[in-house]
Amino acid sequence: MTTSGPVKRSVLIAGHATSISLEPVFWEALREAAAAEGLPLNALVARIDAERIEAAHPPNLASAIRVWLFERERQR
Template sequence: MAGGPVKRSVTIAGHPTSVSLEPVFWAGLERAASELELPLSALVARIDAERIEAANPPNLASAIRVWLFERVIAPNATK
């Protein structure tokens, strides 16, 4: 799963948006979408909606990485 960023297009609010993520993050995002029973684009739209509410919003790729970290890695850090 190693490798440089891979650019993919997702639709957010009816507009195609390009996002570049490393394959491991795409895999994690796809898994999370499946677990939440959402299409990938719907999950990305949710993350984007949370992102734009921030006082100083990060770019979308960073927001996705942080979301995945908070969902998967951070809860397991205390175990």
């Protein structure tokens, strides 16, 4: 497997652009998860963000996405 550093991309959450840095493998997994759920990538990120901010000690968004993807894969 080829690994490379994080890639920064801009996504819209509730009409506001935000930058997220994720390794390419996580961007690909996020695209696949969005497609599997029939959602645009921005909508899935917004849903993960909404769940994230409900936590007592919310992690940053990139960490929340990585954990969400890990948990999703674990449940398969």
